[in-house]
Amino acid sequence: MTIMNGALQGLAHDYASVLRAYLTDEDETCLHRMYELGRRALNAECGILQMAELHQKALSVVLRQVTAEDRERVLRLGQTLFLEVLSPFEMSQRQCRDASVALRCLNETLEAEVHRIALALHDEAAQLLVSVDLAVDEVAFGLPAHVRDRLEKIRAPLRQCASELRRLSHELRPPVLDDLGLMPALEFLADGVSNRIGIPIAVSGSTEGRPPGAVEVAVYRIVQEALSNVAKHAHASKVVVEVRQSESVLHCTVRDNGTGFDVAALGAKRAQRGLGLIAIRERIDALGGTHRLVTAPGEGTELLLSVPLGGTDGDSRSAR
């Protein structure tokens, strides 16, 4: 708020001056000036409540100076100007809604693309390495022992590479998520991340049967992002993933004992905002759920999700 004070004062001054000009001669250009003022306010990240306050202050000054007969006219013209100053906000809200729909479509496209890449890694790249391994084995057959030993040195990393690719493809889009459901998939994911970063990740809890497919995929992706954040930023020594279902709401928590961070400071540094937390919010919004980040520097990070299970479309497998 303090950063905004200078900009707000300028806006308040201009608002009052446009209002006075409009009340004097009802000149149409004042409407345009008010619209531009709205755009400036939007760019300065003013909110609608601040605009309402601005309007209220400017209008009350004018109302103190007019006669009782003129009051109604002042209120009417003031309202016209207020609507004008708010119209950039209205437009931006509409654009936000459109962007949100576009983001959801993009999410679905990405999900399909990830599926395709996971299959390609698994069925093509990893299988190709297996055939190379077999071919090397064939070539080795009948060769002197010391040459076979050298070829064996090639086969070991080849096999390791094939198994890494398989592991990666399963993590990208684990068949276990489709086949066995959320809990086994989270355990598989946690296992992989835990091995990579070398700290324990405990997964506990359960769901009552299989949640809808869209919920399973979203929760899996969110936990995946949360664990990737732990790996990248937290310097934690312990992570816990808990799942719980109460009536028709699925709750999931990812908690680490790492560095934590200042969420408010993150929001202020626009250029440094990552996409991970935004994507988490987007996925939760799409399911009509809620989420909360409990964290502070030095106090670890806890991400809490709640997703209603009734609200998503009934065909649980279609979203996969």
Ligand SMILES: Nc1ncnc2c1ncn2[C@@H]1O[C@H](COP(=O)(O)OP(=O)(O)O)[C@@H](O)[C@H]1O
């Ligand atoms: N578990 C965590 N521990 C510490 N810091 C975190 C954690 N999760 C997120 N952060 C902080 O929040 C920021 C934004 O996260 P995110 O949106 O996922 O973007 P990115 O991971 O690409 O930086 C990170 O850069 C980091 O500073």
Ligand SMILES: [Mg+2]
């Ligand atoms: Mg991230």
